[in-house]
Amino acid sequence: MTTDSKRKGIRLPRPLAIFVWAYMVWNLLPVVAAMAFSFNATRSRSQWQGFSTQWWSGTPLSLFDNEEYTAALKHSLELAAMTTVISTVLGTLLALVVTRIRGVAKRPVNFILMIPIVTPELILAVGLYLSLTFITVWPFSVVELGTPAQVVGQVTYTVGFVVVIIRGRIAVLGDGLEAAARDLGAGPIAALVLVLFRLLMPAVLVGAMISFAFSIDNFVITQYLSSDSSTVSIPMYLYTNARGGNTTPALNALATVLVVTTLLAVALASLLYRWATRRESVASDVTGTVALSA
Amino acid sequence: MVNGELVLEGLTKTYGDHAAVDRLDLRVEAGEFFSILGPSGCGKSTTLKIVGGFVSPTSGRVFIDGNDVTCLPPNRRSVNTVFQNYALFPFLTVRQNVAFGLRRARVGKRELIRRVDEVLELVQLSTFGHRNPSELSGGQQQRVALARALVLRPDVLLLDEPLSALDAKMRRQLQVELKELHREVGTTFVYITHDQEEAMTMSDRIAVLQNGRLEQVGAPSEVYERPQTLFVTQFMGISNMLHATVLPANAGWVARIGDAEFAMAGSPPVSGTVQLSIRPERVRLGGAGSAGALSGVIVDVSYVGAATHYRVAFEAGMTLQAAVPNDGVHSVRNIGERVSVDLSPEDFRLIGEQQLAEAPANDTDVVSVG
Numbered sequence: 001m002t003t004d005s006k007r008k009g010i011r012l013p014r015p016l017a018i019f020v021w022a023y024m025v026w027n028l029l030p031v032v033a034a035m036a037f038s039f040n041a042t043r044s045r046s047q048w049q050g051f052s053t054q055w056w057s058g059t060p061l062s063l064f065d066n067e068e069y070t071a072a073l074k075h076s077l078e079l080a081a082m083t084t085v086i087s088t089v090l091g092t093l094l095a096l097v098v099t100r101i102r103g104v105a106k107r108p109v110n111f112i113l114m115i116p117i118v119t120p121e122l123i124l125a126v127g128l129y130l131s132l133t134f135i136t137v138w139p140f141s142v143v144e145l146g147t148p149a150q151v152v153g154q155v156t157y158t159v160g161f162v163v164v165i166i167r168g169r170i171a172v173l174g175d176g177l178e179a180a181a182r183d184l185g186a187g188p189i190a191a192l193v194l195v196l197f198r199l200l201m202p203a204v205l206v207g208a209m210i211s212f213a214f215s216i217d218n219f220v221i222t223q224y225l226s227s228d229s230s231t232v233s234i235p236m237y238l239y240t241n242a243r244g245g246n247t248t249p250a251l252n253a254l255a256t257v258l259v260v261t262t263l264l265a266v267a268l269a270s271l272l273y274r275w276a277t278r279r280e281s282v283a284s285d286v287t288g289t290v291a292l293s294a
Numbered sequence: 295m296v297n298g299e300l301v302l303e304g305l306t307k308t309y310g311d312h313a314a315v316d317r318l319d320l321r322v323e324a325g326e327f328f329s330i331l332g333p334s335g336c337g338k339s340t341t342l343k344i345v346g347g348f349v350s351p352t353s354g355r356v357f358i359d360g361n362d363v364t365c366l367p368p369n370r371r372s373v374n375t376v377f378q379n380y381a382l383f384p385f386l387t388v389r390q391n392v393a394f395g396l397r398r399a400r401v402g403k404r405e406l407i408r409r410v411d412e413v414l415e416l417v418q419l420s421t422f423g424h425r426n427p428s429e430l431s432g433g434q435q436q437r438v439a440l441a442r443a444l445v446l447r448p449d450v451l452l453l454d455e456p457l458s459a460l461d462a463k464m465r466r467q468l469q470v471e472l473k474e475l476h477r478e479v480g481t482t483f484v485y486i487t488h489d490q491e492e493a494m495t496m497s498d499r500i501a502v503l504q505n506g507r508l509e510q511v512g513a514p515s516e517v518y519e520r521p522q523t524l525f526v527t528q529f530m531g532i533s534n535m536l537h538a539t540v541l542p543a544n545a546g547w548v549a550r551i552g553d554a555e556f557a558m559a560g561s562p563p564v565s566g567t568v569q570l571s572i573r574p575e576r577v578r579l580g581g582a583g584s585a586g587a588l589s590g591v592i593v594d595v596s597y598v599g600a601a602t603h604y605r606v607a608f609e610a611g612m613t614l615q616a617a618v619p620n621d622g623v624h625s626v627r628n629i630g631e632r633v634s635v636d637l638s639p640e641d642f643r644l645i646g647e648q649q650l651a652e653a654p655a656n657d658t659d660v661v662s663v664g
Contacts, residue, residue: 179377184395186394
């Protein structure tokens with residue numbers, strides 16, 4: 001009875017359903033194809049000639065055996081690790097402070113926080129590049145192009161997302177539980193650590209995963225703020241080599257690593273959030289935010 | 295147990311140029327069940343937050359057992375709060391929630407277990423200790439919040455509309471339980487509510503607030519039967535408001551309502567016209583022809599179970615509401631029926647002047663009816 005009425009309730013018109021399915025396939029096809037060719041038996045990246053893992057490992061040209069690839073992999077992971085930690089810590093602190101701002105400063109602060117998110121990435125990258133290269137006063141003078149500048153650039157961008165996610169969580173929670181902790185004898189620090197941080201944990205984890213996924217994927221900022229060949233990330237390597245003639249399916253393997261890590265990070269964020277908030281009866285809109293930013 | 299006397303002195307809280315609480319003076323006796331009653335925005339919640347230590351007053355002081363606690367943070371006051379939305383920690387079990395405050399106070403393990411057991415039994419949740427708050431019903435969550443506050447043996451327990459999120463039946467049940475609990479633990483309860491019936495049911499005394507100001511404080515019967523202001527009269531249940539002309543008399547004065555005149559005791563009011571109020575249950579209906587009463591027509595009948603409410607219209611455009619108990623003695627009347635209405639002068643309350651409220655009239659009867 002119930003399944004019947006459910007089916008009747010949201011029956012899609014057939015043309016619309018076909019359109020949706022077509023869109024799904026269109027979305028997945030290029031990515032799946034690119035990933036599949038990393039397992040091709042020959043050098044071709046367009047003609048399927050049998051299954052093999054040779055482009056992943058085993059030969060000098062394989063992804064995990066070639067210095068060029070592993071350097072890019074390593075550098076990307078390093079950048080992602082640093083960006084994740086720094087932007088999560090900074091973003092959490094910023095969110096805590098920003099939600100406590102009252103009065104006239106509230107609107108301008110919220111607006112300025114959004115600037116890195118709404119500015120075209122290219123503008124942000126160029127701006128950062130120029131600041132770090134030509135401004136000779138602290139702190140611009142100490143950040144050198146290469147890894148330090150790349151991390152600073154990525155954090156500048158991701159911290160805004162972390163703030164938005166955590167601020168949303170704080171808004172959902174309200175200050176009732178913190179007040180309850182104070183009422184029951186906890187000092188201000190104890191209330192913050194025992195109650196607020198504990199409750200913010202899911203959002204903090206989500207923020208971390210989003211930062212990670214962004215960092216791994218990022219091209220523009222990372223490219224602009226790089227120095228030499230030791231600061232080439234996966235996306236940078238792909239961009240420089242993907243259209244060249246001398247490429248192998250190892251490049252597809254590299255791309256596969258990129259896609260899978262990003263997807264894993266986002267999936268993990270969503271799962272962790274659900275797991276950590278499973279005892280809360282209050283539905284929250286943070287999962288919605290995650291879906292949007294992913 | 296004599297701890298728990300709460301005194302508020304000239305308490306004021308302003309936001310911009312709006313005073314949420316305006317020079318509030320209150321004395322709550324130790325062990326009292328004291329309600330602060332008023333519509334939303336009357337300042338009752340702000341008052342509670344000031345006593346709890348969550349909001350600091352613009353001026354004025356808060357004393358608990360003679361000690362000035364105005365500047366102490368919430369965690370250093372012997373005051374605990376039962377929050378409106380319960381504010382239970384979702385990541386802790388019922389037991390852990392209740393033990394939270396004891397752990398902060400570094401109570402020894404054995405005593406902690408004993409006190410948690412004790413208080414869970416008190417609120418009848420002994421078997422729910424290992425559940426998560428989200429697995430409990432609203433009423434049960436409310437009891438956990440109570441246990442969590444009571445286990446710390448506060449001098450004053452603040453309750454911020456704790457029953458407002460519950461359905462009517464559960465609310466009735468918890469009202470009774472709260473009263474029993476209060477008798478058992480003997481702590482001072484300060485209860486915030488906007489529900490005058492709830493306040494009257496439960497409290498030893500009630501303070502009625504409006505616009506941050508104290509309107510009246512007293513026992514439920516006092517506040518209900520001898521309201522001192524127009525606001526209290528109208529807020530404490532249904533009241534009929536009547537305009538009366540003041541006429542001089544040999545003893546006391548005479549109130550003229552429509553064509554009827556009533557002999558009132560006390561010194562006459564200064565103004566020529568006054569407002570009188572009378573409760574619907576004090577408006578007595580008689581047969582069509584009975585002498586010595588106002589005569590009107592029933593224009594509306596509402597059957598509410600224990601009583602029937604009638605609206606009676608009079609010729610002068612005045613209407614009165616009458617509540618008649620469905621006790622088998624009074625017969626149910628119909629719309630359009632002509633009735634006589636019997637009012638006793640001692641049931642009238644003079645609004646805005648206190649002499650009548652202090653000393654009700656002795657001579658009762660209606661002087662004349664036109």
